[in-house]
Amino acid sequence: MNTQTLNAPGLQMATPLSSQSVALSPALDLRGLSLRYGTQTVLDGIDWQLMPGQVVGLLGRNGAGKTSLLECLLGLRDPQQGEARLFGCDVRALDDATRARIGYVPQQSDLFEQFTPAQLLAYFRSFYPRWDEALVDGLMSRWELPRDKPIAKLSGGQQQRLSIVRALAHGPDLLVLDEPVAALDPLGRRDFLRELVEQVLDRGTTVVFSTHILSDLERVAFNVAFMARGRLALQAPLDGLMDQCRIAQGTPQALQAAACGATVLSRRTLGEGQERWLLQWPEGQVLPDAAAGLQGVQLEDLFEELTA
Numbered sequence: 001m002n003t004q005t006l007n008a009p010g011l012q013m014a015t016p017l018s019s020q021s022v023a024l025s026p027a028l029d030l031r032g033l034s035l036r037y038g039t040q041t042v043l044d045g046i047d048w049q050l051m052p053g054q055v056v057g058l059l060g061r062n063g064a065g066k067t068s069l070l071e072c073l074l075g076l077r078d079p080q081q082g083e084a085r086l087f088g089c090d091v092r093a094l095d096d097a098t099r100a101r102i103g104y105v106p107q108q109s110d111l112f113e114q115f116t117p118a119q120l121l122a123y124f125r126s127f128y129p130r131w132d133e134a135l136v137d138g139l140m141s142r143w144e145l146p147r148d149k150p151i152a153k154l155s156g157g158q159q160q161r162l163s164i165v166r167a168l169a170h171g172p173d174l175l176v177l178d179e180p181v182a183a184l185d186p187l188g189r190r191d192f193l194r195e196l197v198e199q200v201l202d203r204g205t206t207v208v209f210s211t212h213i214l215s216d217l218e219r220v221a222f223n224v225a226f227m228a229r230g231r232l233a234l235q236a237p238l239d240g241l242m243d244q245c246r247i248a249q250g251t252p253q254a255l256q257a258a259a260c261g262a263t264v265l266s267r268r269t270l271g272e273g274q275e276r277w278l279l280q281w282p283e284g285q286v287l288p289d290a291a292a293g294l295q296g297v298q299l300e301d302l303f304e305e306l307t308a
């Protein structure tokens, strides 16, 4: 992995881009991104664009490649093919102004363990023109984070909270969160999600958020993206998916009839001539009634069917 840290831009701060240019270009633009570890293909030609203000929950099974994708899109890992651009800049050559617009909470803590939280936050504060000291003070107090204890001696959850404070403090335009709540207790998760929602609503932050906690995702993500076999199987607004998707089970012939007018998003063989299909009807179309044997879907069903 590249040693460059996203959360510490160099001392030479350039002027941030104007809000006008932000509105015109995607916040995130991936083209044909492919990554292999040895002979294992983890990312297989991923194209992905997010416009400013989009909030996307990234879902995939263990080992699907979510962390690898997030690291590549941030320029922390070099793919063998393809390119990643953030706010129009190639991630291999991010300037300091663009880097200052990005907040990242990695899956593994990357905090300087020999520092105390107070020292760490003072260090980062010096890099960011938009550093919000009131937000930092509020979160540090509410989350009862010690300021003067070495970071190495904080618990895993405390380190994760500190990592979140650091990522939110400079009001990033793009926030990339790799399982940010994995080590948090339920209150910490609730508080964090509230902060996140406020950031998004107040500032129009673009958020990419990987998590295995589906209920959390339902509270913050307007869009979900599913990763499977090195690709993004589907990205769509969560509400629309719930409304327009149904699961059907039966023989292929019966399913063909049930699927009239729908797109087949996935199909699985269950044995004994039975299959299970995930179907999506176009927005606004009235779905066939339950008599056709269609079941409504939960996010868990979508996860099961789309990440297999």
Ligand SMILES: Nc1ncnc2c1ncn2[C@@H]1O[C@H](COP(=O)(O)OP(=O)(O)OP(=O)(O)O)[C@@H](O)[C@H]1O
Residues within 6 Å of the ligand: 037, 042, 060, 061, 062, 063, 064, 065, 066, 067, 068, 069
């Ligand atoms: N540095 C590495 N060297 C070799 N293989 C790696 C490396 N990092 C990840 N992998 C492999 O790449 C695949 C994808 O890993 P990755 O961590 O990106 O998945 P993930 O979706 O984030 O998983 P999880 O949900 O378990 O965190 C896995 O099979 C993993 O073993």
